[in-house]
Amino acid sequence: MADRLDRYREKRDPGRTPEPFGGAHVRPDDPLAPRLFVVQKHAARRLHWDFRLELDGTLRSWAVPKGPSYDPADKRMAVEVEDHPIEYADFEGLIPAGNYGAGAVIVWDRGAWTPRSDPREGLARGKLVFELAGQKLRGEWTLVRTRRDQGGKQGWLLIKHRDAYAGPGREVPEESVLSGLLLEQLAAGEDRAARAAGEARRLGARARHVGWGRPMAATDAAGPPAGAGWLFEPRYDGYRVLARQGGGRAELRYAGGGDATPIFPEVARALEKLDDGALVDGELVVLDPDGRPSAAALRDRAALARRADVERASFERPATLFAFDLLALGGLDLRPLPLRDRKRLLAMVVPRLGALRYADHVEGRGEELLREVEARGLPGVVVKRADSPYAAGRSPDWRTIRAAGARRSEGSAPPPRVPSRAAEPPRVEVTNAEKVFFPGDGITKGDVVVYYREIAPFMLPWLKDRPIVLTRFPDGIEGKSFYQKDAPDWRPAWLRTVKLRNEDGRDLDHFLVDDEDGLAWIANLGVIPIHVHASRAGALDRPDWCVVDLDPKEAPFRDVVRLARALHELCEEVGLPSYPKTTGQQGLHVLVPLGGQLTNAQARTLGELLARAVEREHPQLATTTRAIGARGGRVYLDFMQNGAGKTIAAPYAVRPRPGAPVSTPLRWSEVDGRLDPARFTIRTVPARARRLRVDPLLPVLSLAPDLLAAVARLRGLLRTGAAPAAPRGR
Numbered sequence: 154m155a156d157r158l159d160r161y162r163e164k165r166d167p168g169r170t171p172e173p174f175g176g177a178h179v180r181p182d183d184p185l186a187p188r189l190f191v192v193q194k195h196a197a198r199r200l201h202w203d204f205r206l207e208l209d210g211t212l213r214s215w216a217v218p219k220g221p222s223y224d225p226a227d228k229r230m231a232v233e234v235e236d237h238p239i240e241y242a243d244f245e246g247l248i249p250a251g252n253y254g255a256g257a258v259i260v261w262d263r264g265a266w267t268p269r270s271d272p273r274e275g276l277a278r279g280k281l282v283f284e285l286a287g288q289k290l291r292g293e294w295t296l297v298r299t300r301r302d303q304g305g306k307q308g309w310l311l312i313k314h315r316d317a318y319a320g321p322g323r324e325v326p327e328e329s330v331l332s333g334l335l336l337e338q339l340a341a342g343e344d345r346a347a348r349a350a351g352e353a354r355r356l357g358a359r360a361r362h363v364g365w366g367r368p369m370a371a372t373d374a375a376g377p378p379a380g381a382g383w384l385f386e387p388r389y390d391g392y393r394v395l396a397r398q399g400g401g402r403a404e405l406r407y408a409g410g411g412d413a414t415p416i417f418p419e420v421a422r423a424l425e426k427l428d429d430g431a432l433v434d435g436e437l438v439v440l441d442p443d444g445r446p447s448a449a450a451l452r453d454r455a456a457l458a459r460r461a462d463v464e465r466a467s468f469e470r471p472a473t474l475f476a477f478d479l480l481a482l483g484g485l486d487l488r489p490l491p492l493r494d495r496k497r498l499l500a501m502v503v504p505r506l507g508a509l510r511y512a513d514h515v516e517g518r519g520e521e522l523l524r525e526v527e528a529r530g531l532p533g534v535v536v537k538r539a540d541s542p543y544a545a546g547r548s549p550d551w552r553t554i555r556a557a558g559a560r561r562s563e564g565s566a567p568p569p570r571v572p573s574r575a576a577e578p579p580r581v582e583v584t585n586a587e588k589v590f591f592p593g594d595g596i597t598k599g600d601v602v603v604y605y606r607e608i609a610p611f612m613l614p615w616l617k618d619r620p621i622v623l624t625r626f627p628d629g630i631e632g633k634s635f636y637q638k639d640a641p642d643w644r645p646a647w648l649r650t651v652k653l654r655n656e657d658g659r660d661l662d663h664f665l666v667d668d669e670d671g672l673a674w675i676a677n678l679g680v681i682p683i684h685v686h687a688s689r690a691g692a693l694d695r696p697d698w699c700v701v702d703l704d705p706k707e708a709p710f711r712d713v714v715r716l717a718r719a720l721h722e723l724c725e726e727v728g729l730p731s732y733p734k735t736t737g738q739q740g741l742h743v744l745v746p747l748g749g750q751l752t753n754a755q756a757r758t759l760g761e762l763l764a765r766a767v768e769r770e771h772p773q774l775a776t777t778t779r780a781i782g783a784r785g786g787r788v789y790l791d792f793m794q795n796g797a798g799k800t801i802a803a804p805y806a807v808r809p810r811p812g813a814p815v816s817t818p819l820r821w822s823e824v825d826g827r828l829d830p831a832r833f834t835i836r837t838v839p840a841r842a843r844r845l846r847v848d849p850l851l852p853v854l855s856l857a858p859d860l861l862a863a864v865a866r867l868r869g870l871l872r873t874g875a876a877p878a879a880p881r882g883r
């Protein structure tokens with residue numbers, strides 16, 4: 154039987170689009186059970202809304218040019234399109250130019266759909282009646298097949314039933330329920346974090362890392378305080394949670410320190426979209442259909458442990474994290490700022506709807522809010538001094554006032570059960586942590602493992618899906634070492650591997666590192682450097698970058714800097730983005746993003762053209778000759794690290810040299826006469842990465858430059874010594 158996802162896969166190239174490529178999932182199959190639905194707003198050639206219903210392991214999909222309407226009189230055309238994988242429900246981003254459906258996509262709505270009768274029969278008959286429980290779309294709807302054929306595609310109509318939710322002129326917010334961004338903002342690359350961080354700096358916030366700490370807590374009060382200068386927020390009586398985004402990864406922690414991330418994936422996904430280095434304080438609740446927090450539903454959610462149960466609950470009974478404070482952003486410590494300013498910054502970065510939501514306040518009208526809160530059956534209000542800083546522990550600056558009739562027993566209790574993962578033994582036990590690995594520096598094996606854990610949020614994007622090659626130093630840098638490509642049989646089951654054929658035709662299991670524990674497990678093997686392939690499993694002949702390695706051997710480092718800058722200028726001239734990093738040895742790597750547009754062989758050709766052009770321009774400083782004797786004190790421009798099976802030292806990899814230097818991503822502004830690669834070590838790089846907050850090398854993984862034009866201009870330049878002018882428009 155043909156796979157229902159075949160058509161989806163035929164239209165897309167995994168090397169060129171960030172869209173997910175999951176297989177079909179099997180889910181429990183009571184025909185009337187609630188299932189996942191998602192609506193994505195998509196600025197493809199024509200703007201449309203993609204309406205997707207989970208059924209039998211895929212997302213059945215319709216393109217709705219005008220979008221769903223709450224007016225039962227609007228019969229909205231819906232064109233049946235190919236099934237999408239379930240993972241697509243979380244996809245929000247830019248599909249690069251040249252790909253199928255190129256353009257911006259936001260998650261416009263998400264929730265549960267419940268068929269009123271057997272959905273397979275309904276689809277076969279051409280009429281499907283169902284209920285939606287999303288953030289925006291609710292109540293009963295029908296999809297009905299039309300006779301008209303939409304250019305070879307089946308047409309349907311999406312119609313709202315007359316019910317309590319229906320009504321002409323009902324306004325629906327347009328922003329994403331995941332990130333809070335409008336489609337236009339996402340398409341324009343809106344950087345909320347940079348704006349908010351700039352504002353925080355203007356307000357006097359200083360750069361400092363803010364760790365997990367004890368949250369600020371309120372004291373009890375009888376009634377609203379007199380006088381001005383107080384902010385009133387509703388109380389939620391859920392679980393107090395601190396939430397951090399770092400390197401694109403989200404982490405949720407209960408006030409007691411337990412890890413809540415795996416229990417509330419819908420909140421974690423929204424948090425991932427938040428801006429780098431954000432640390433948010435808030436209250437986690439599960440709302441009932443009337444929008445009131447339900448203590449029982451929250452307890453039930455927190456008790457779930459099986460992944461399938463958690464995923465199902467994440468759309469059937471989604472949790473909401475009401476964010477009421479912002480402690481850090483972009484490497485800045487916001488805690489000393491007045492609460493009023495912190496909340497203004499919070500409102501700049503946190504969405505107003507969805508699983509992670511800005512908790513609004515009123516100023517000075519506490520009696521009114523308290524009455525409103527009582528009328529809505531909420532537990533009470535929290536009153537906060539508007540000019541107070543954030544301080545750990547109980548403080549008279551925060552006071553809690555209970556609503557009349559609110560039950561005390563439903564207070565903000567700690568979660569009933571520490572979530573399953575925290576109770577399990579750690580997945581990685583470090584052995585021989587005290588063994589000295591860098592004798593001149595007193596750096597131990599344990600220090601190396603700690604470094605890799607610390608740098609994981611920044612390093613993991615470079616490891617994801619990339620086969621790696623390890624170099625093990627069981628006795629430190631002065632002992633014996635050996636390469637290891639093949640993952641040993643005794644590896645833990647949770648570490649992924651991929652088979653790769655090596656030069657002598659043997660299939661070897663290469664490790665794939667997905668998470669911090671994986672990185673720590675590898676480091677515990679006594680691994681110092683980690684080398685990565687330029688391509689990813691599933692698209693091994695589609696490298697993501699082309700690299701030129703500037704290797705000085707006897708040449709002075711200032712020549713490396715001059716040549717790196719020359720290479721940068723050359724790339725600019727021919728229209729190629731380029732990004733530098735230290736190798737962690739004596740040289741520099743310059744990476745050019747390829748966006749999966751070239752084969753390994755073509756990437757090597759590009760590297761060779763770049764290296765030869767620089768060599769030709771600087772024959773006294775540069776050579777492309779490999780033999781050390783023939784280099785004559787010149788810097789070797791090595792393009793041979795491109796090609797099938799070739800690897801480079803991963804960004805953030807430690808090198809086995811005195812001082813424990815690290816291969817470190819740089820900004821071009823740092824590549825000048827003052828650059829000293831020896832400054833970047835396992836002792837300095839984690840703080841630097843947090844301070845920069847965005848990895849300067851990261852665009853390498855997302856850009857897809859016009860390579861045909863660049864190569865043509867490079868060839869022209871090598872023929873004539875001058876780059877031909879860019880072609881003029883017709």
Ligand code: MN
Nearest residue numbers: 195197203254
């Ligand atoms: Mn679409």
